[in-house]
Amino acid sequence: MNAERKDTSRGQLELKLGGQISALISASHALNVRTAAAFDSSIQPAAFHIVRWLYSYGPTSASVLAESTAMDRSSVSRLIKQLENLGYVRREDSPNDRRAILLTLTELGRQKTFDALQDKEFIFYERIAQWDNQQLETFIQMLQEFNGFNDN
Known part of the structure; x- marks a missing residue:
């Protein structure tokens, strides 16, 4: 964009x-780091990103997980190993292909994720608590349009 336009x-x-978008991204990142620490302070936030993905989308292969989280396969493998050792993730045979292995959260992993996300969501809910339903609907619609997710 040229200099005249900014005038x-x-x-x-x-x-x-x-x-404001930069502030939102920064605040969201900081909150994600705090949520990862609340989940388990011994893991890296990238490991919690994997946990969060599995919590949202369910069992998947390591290659799909790597692609979906924009991490390289070796990093995902190393983080999954750590999460397995801590009892948060387990490997299971795919019901569709007995040769394929799926990664899934254990019950401990699901419960700790739920608890960590409750704290995170409270911070966002606190910020919109005084909004009426119309304000919230407008905000959601504008974010959807901004993010390219028009589902009208």
């Missing part, structure tokens, strides 16, 4: 929006 009121608004 307009629209340009100034776009800069303010960029600042």
Whole structure:
């Protein structure tokens, strides 16, 4: 974008929006790091990212997990090994292909994830507690449009 555009009121608004998006990303990252520590302070936040993915989407292969989390396969393998040793993740045979192995959360992994996410969600819910339903619906719709998820 050229310098003249930033002198307009629209340009100034776009800069303010960029600042708010940056603040949201930074706050979200910090909250994710704290949530990972609440889950288990001995693991890296990247390991909790794997746990969080498994919690949301269920059992999967290591290759799908690596692709879905944008991590290289060796990092996923190392983190999965750590999570297995701690009792949070286990390997199981795929019901569709007995040669394939799926990674899944153990009951301990599910419960600790639920507990950690409860604390995280409370912080976000606290910020929107005073909003009425229309404000919340508008915010959700605008975020969906911004993120490219129009489901009208």
